[in-house]
Amino acid sequence: MNRKAAAKPDPAPTRGGVILEASGLSRIFVSGTETLNILSGLDLTVTSGRSLAIVGASGSGKSTLLHLLGGLDRPTGGRVLYEGLDVFNQDEGQLAAWRNKAVGFVFQFHHLLADFTALENVAMPARLSGLEPRPAFELARPLLERVGLGSRLNHKPGEMSGGEQQRAALARALVMAPRVLLADEPTGNLDAKSSGTVNGLIMEMVREKNLAAVIVTHNSQLAALVDQPMELKSGRLVEVSL
Template sequence: MSSLLEVKNLYKSYGEAAAKVEVLKGIDLCVESGDTIALVGPSGAGKSTLLHIMGTIDRPTSGEVLFDGEPVFALADQPLASFRNRSIGFVFQFHHLLPEFTALENVMMPLLIGGEKRSKVEGRARELLHDVGLAHRVTHRPGELSGGEQQRVAIARALVRQPRLLLADEPTGNLDMKTSHEVHELLYSIQRSTGITLVIVTHNEQLAAGMNRTIRVVDGRIVE
């Protein structure tokens, strides 16, 4: 495997002077292409902040994030957004589906926003919904889907641009045990079939145990 993403001496703080809060305190991390990593640790340790910076949703206070050896935060906002949309997929604890659109339309949305025509992207979206077990639910809106089904739609949407890196922040945090297990198995299956690099923030020990590497974050630092 080759290095896909490197985090170097990463710091992140909010506020100033007496109100300053240091969230990340010198993180170093290398993510290989095709790797699967679970970020674990107590609430408030900085896991989600680290994930958001790795995904370029947030910028660090100092330090570097390299993607294919290139410093991504050297990019201006618009080129950075284009890079993120092209290379990184996101799955969040709260699905962030658009309630007025069907499952199919939600999956197509990143491509439609990018200017592609529905006629060209609908087949890709249908295929992904089939892959996540929702071929029979393509015309249903989020309010007509269970929590697990909504998360499957969110996973399909995250994959529609064929990103190289998939980041998931507590993807089973709102699901019951049975549904959580099904989503775990789906993520494992997607990773095995596509070879995508997968980094997940989780409190779920079962999900973490299925990953190649588990990295523990405590008080803004990697401790193991």
């Protein structure tokens, strides 16, 4: 497949610096009598304003890697630096506070809270960080407008389409103005048209907000939009051209 390099803006390789750096990352799972070396000595550098896509076979460790990069899981070996901060050299409380502030996650399923409106859901990370409702809503509203949901602020997830739910999840991921966006199959549950909209918005956000993005995807359209597609294979990342 052609990467349509001419159709996309400059990847801005020199804009900003290194945000996230994983080195020698390993993750071993012990399951019964079996020892699974899922990641083994993986290195990865993500700079601001740039996006990486990660493809790879089911079970190759893509979600495991994203969980480590975002501090949702701890590695067996190696380390992750965030702007020089050793992420796992923090206790659980510090790690949770770091995650809330530094990293935005988008998952395959939106994980919006059913009893809350779009505005309340997107404001939730800000509320959890200690902000009062009014300033939290002031952060959430423009993001919802930016993802095209200005007329859905008071809709609950059950009153929104799949694409709208996922756009709200993207807005929620960005409400704390993180420098890192991690997405795990963000359009895996959407039809082609909604996928296109969400894919486009993710890439616009990476550039507008100068994010360092790592996107796990089976979606060839999204993989072709990123600055660097990589494959997770035998516990390490290899560059691929799609």
